Amino acid sequence: MTDTQTATPMTALPVTTPTVTPAVGSTEVGSYFVSNYPPFSQWRTDLVGEIQSAFTSEPNRDVPLGLYLHIPFCRKRCKFCYFRVYTNQNASAIEQYVESLGREIELIGQQPAVRGRQLEVVYFGGGTPSYLSSKQLLFLRDTLRRTISWDHADEVTFECEPGTLNLEKVKTLKEIGVTRVSLGVENFNDAILEENGRAHLTPEIFRAYDWLQQVGFPQINIDLIAGMIGETDENWLRCVEKAIELSPDNITVYQMELPFNTLISKEMREHGVTSPVADWPTKRRWVSEAMDRFLTAGYQISSGNEFVKSLDTDRFVYRDNLFRGTDLLASGVSAFGHLQGVHYQNYDGLEEYQKAVLTEGRLPINRARRPTVHQLLIREFVLQLKEGHLDAEPFARKFGVDVLTEFAEPLRNQEAAGYLEVDDGRVRLTRKGLLQVDSLLPEYFEPQHRLVRYT
Numbered sequence: 001m002t003d004t005q006t007a008t009p010m011t012a013l014p015v016t017t018p019t020v021t022p023a024v025g026s027t028e029v030g031s032y033f034v035s036n037y038p039p040f041s042q043w044r045t046d047l048v049g050e051i052q053s054a055f056t057s058e059p060n061r062d063v064p065l066g067l068y069l070h071i072p073f074c075r076k077r078c079k080f081c082y083f084r085v086y087t088n089q090n091a092s093a094i095e096q097y098v099e100s101l102g103r104e105i106e107l108i109g110q111q112p113a114v115r116g117r118q119l120e121v122v123y124f125g126g127g128t129p130s131y132l133s134s135k136q137l138l139f140l141r142d143t144l145r146r147t148i149s150w151d152h153a154d155e156v157t158f159e160c161e162p163g164t165l166n167l168e169k170v171k172t173l174k175e176i177g178v179t180r181v182s183l184g185v186e187n188f189n190d191a192i193l194e195e196n197g198r199a200h201l202t203p204e205i206f207r208a209y210d211w212l213q214q215v216g217f218p219q220i221n222i223d224l225i226a227g228m229i230g231e232t233d234e235n236w237l238r239c240v241e242k243a244i245e246l247s248p249d250n251i252t253v254y255q256m257e258l259p260f261n262t263l264i265s266k267e268m269r270e271h272g273v274t275s276p277v278a279d280w281p282t283k284r285r286w287v288s289e290a291m292d293r294f295l296t297a298g299y300q301i302s303s304g305n306e307f308v309k310s311l312d313t314d315r316f317v318y319r320d321n322l323f324r325g326t327d328l329l330a331s332g333v334s335a336f337g338h339l340q341g342v343h344y345q346n347y348d349g350l351e352e353y354q355k356a357v358l359t360e361g362r363l364p365i366n367r368a369r370r371p372t373v374h375q376l377l378i379r380e381f382v383l384q385l386k387e388g389h390l391d392a393e394p395f396a397r398k399f400g401v402d403v404l405t406e407f408a409e410p411l412r413n414q415e416a417a418g419y420l421e422v423d424d425g426r427v428r429l430t431r432k433g434l435l436q437v438d439s440l441l442p443e444y445f446e447p448q449h450r451l452v453r454y455t
Helices: 045-055 091-109 134-147 167-175 190-195 202-215 233-246 263-271 280-296 317-322 350-359 373-385 392-399 408-416 437-444
Strands: 065-071 121-126 155-160 180-186 219-226 250-255 300-303 306-308 327-331 336-339 342-346 365-369 389-391 420-423 426-429
Touching (some): 045 342, 045 365, 065 091, 065 317, 091 327, 091 350, 121 317, 134 167, 155 317, 180 250, 202 219, 233 280, 250 280, 327 342, 373 389, 373 392, 373 437, 389 392, 408 420, 408 437
Parallel strands (some): 065 121, 065 327, 155 180, 180 219
Antiparallel strands (some): 250 306, 327 336, 336 342, 342 365, 389 426, 420 426
16 A cells, blocks of 8 residues: 555456445445546557657756656555555566666656756655665665666655565665655554455564664654454554554555455455445544544644644655646556656556566556646646645646636535535635545546546
């Protein structure tokens, strides 16, 4: 699980599947979390020329630049995972992938749209980035320094699975410049972790967290998931209390969903079993209870699923930039990016990805789409709405559009339903809206995108 869930699902949803599940009652099979627009299913292989043109064009150097690196390896595949990951890979396969990733970064750095620019943010996502060895991490750092450096980046985030860490590796993370560590805790109950297919257990969580504190990072984030199989009211409250006791800078809480390619979804379809995951009202109640406790403990709400000790100092720069349309370079199998107004995604198969990079010496891009200006407006509006509030004025400056007029009908509908309030040029979600914000977003989509498959 990632902070922003930007990796790609492994398989496409059926054509008849709505963009987002209604999230009204039981947790049935389907996507819920919105992370981009237009929907990924609308990106096409015959539009790759659009991103190739973007890479070879002179950039707007005032636009911040970020880099996402996808590390697709895991010790186990979680039953709820829908990202492109590989398990049981031998050392040679992992070494070849790291070599491919380094070569791709070199190719990216040579492009006219990238050459000479500095990275503002870097995000290591997965999969499990901490699956890599210290030697491999140092190799990637040194490769980037030769082409496109993160030495002066405002933020370098690195996702970790507790059981893949040791003190030496944590020290390496600090050495290569990681500023924000995200630890995939998910739950503090061993039986629940095992039932949901997690590779780690609680002793590894506490050991890893001690190492992170010992070495010291500007920001430490931990993830929790509301609604894992086997969750109860009592255990959830214990998890919330344990998270507060650890006192990380950031806490991210996801509500479990069941996209089509998860192991849980496969079992439901093939055997006709009912959903083993808590229903949406229960998950929203659990997150609301967590919000109350976090607020009491001094945390502040940063988005519908993110809580920080200080909104002034604990900025999540990667998310802020992603939600505001800045350039994000994609590297690694299946990775998504956005450059100079064009969305794109790399090949989602390891063999095809490595062939493009190592054998053919080219960027491994599989599909792309250049959104219209109106679609870019929608994208930034819905993503920023996930933060729980937005001002109309920045949209007017950037797009020349009054979003309160442009989206008057859905705003009016959702205000009447108690999901948000509009006042003095600002939109602010209520607690009710914040707890199910992703289900509200398709109402802002263009009509042709509201009932298409998402991926």
